[in-house]
Amino acid sequence: xxxxxxxxxxxxxxxxxxSSLNCSYTVSGLRGLFWYRQDPGKGPEFLFTLYxxxxxxxxxxxxxxxxxxxxxLHITAPKPEDSATYLCAVQAGNTDKLIFGTGTRLQVxx
Amino acid sequence: NAGVTQTPKFRVLKTGQSMTLLCAQDMNHEYMYWYRQDPGMGLRLIxxxxxxxxxxxxxxPDGYNxxxxxxxxxxxxxxxxxxSQTSVYFCASSVSGYxxxxxxxxRLTVV
Numbered sequence: 441x442x443x444x445x446x447x448x449x450x451x452x453x454x455x456x457x458x459s460s461l462n463c464s465y466t467v468s469g470l471r472g473l474f475w476y477r478q479d480p481g482k483g484p485e486f487l488f489t490l491y492x493x494x495x496x497x498x499x500x501x502x503x504x505x506x507x508x509x510x511x512x513l514h515i516t517a518p519k520p521e522d523s524a525t526y527l528c529a530v531q532a533g534n535t536d537k538l539i540f541g542t543g544t545r546l547q548v549x550x
Numbered sequence: 551n552a553g554v555t556q557t558p559k560f561r562v563l564k565t566g567q568s569m570t571l572l573c574a575q576d577m578n579h580e581y582m583y584w585y586r587q588d589p590g591m592g593l594r595l596i597x598x599x600x601x602x603x604x605x606x607x608x609x610x611p612d613g614y615n616x617x618x619x620x621x622x623x624x625x626x627x628x629x630x631x632x633x634s635q636t637s638v639y640f641c642a643s644s645v646s647g648y649x650x651x652x653x654x655x656x657r658l659t660v661v
Contacts, residue, residue: 474649483554483640483652484593527593536581536600536646537608542592 442467446528446541453548456517461544463528464510473511474538475504476527484527518548552576556641556653563631563660571626571656573641579651581644582624583608584616586637587655593640599624631660 447462465473472491476484488497490506497504501522503514513526525545529538554575563569573582584596585608595608597616605616613635615627624643628635638657642650 476649476652481655483642483654484650486649486651489649529593536644537583537595537598538593538650539595540585540593542590 442530442532442539444528444530444539444541446526446544448544449542450545451547453515453518453546455519455548455550458514458516458518460515461513461526461546462510463513463541465528465530466509467530467532467539469533471531471533473506474529474531475511475513476529478525478527478543487526515546518546520548520550522546523548554641554643554651554653556639556656558656559654560657561659563628563658565631565633565660567631568627568629569631569658570628571639571641571658573624573626573643573653575622575624575641575643575651577643577651578621579643579645580621581646582618583642583644583650584614584624584626585640585642586610587640588637596626596639631658633660636660 444465475487478484488504493508501516505512525543527543529540557572583598585593594610599605599618602621617625638655641653644650
């Protein structure tokens, strides 16, 4: 069964303290791995798509990487406005359905 | 561009009542989805559609029905609401192979 597991469930960082979020997956035939950001009371907002092991994508203080079994979202020198829940999802097989992890709730305090 | 618009944003239902949630997208996307989001459970797929006139079951379809009569609209119906359907519902649309665009959600409470 296709499965996505994110860790940690929650992460508290001081402003400027870099860290990484993990997304491990077991799927048959990975087509893509997606990262989303979700703010309270809002829908998920697309961040990145990774398609193959070794691929990396960057956006401001965020960098996503992909291996054959997991993805990392690295946050460099975070700011309070980076506080949100970060969701990982995989697309597998011959469908466009996304299977989501339960997310990592990130809090960055000054 | 409005993207994906969901109505209503909030609703309180009594057990046994029915309602329809509306999702509209203006991006000409073929694919549309309904998810529910519950604490600790993540986003779970209810139903989806790969084109006008088509629908398919997702992971948690029981108690829900959907229709996609027009390409831009995807309706989610609850025929007889139950407290277990209390959740936040998200609609999304996509082009094949790319990420989803989500709406802002409908917070539904069934009492």
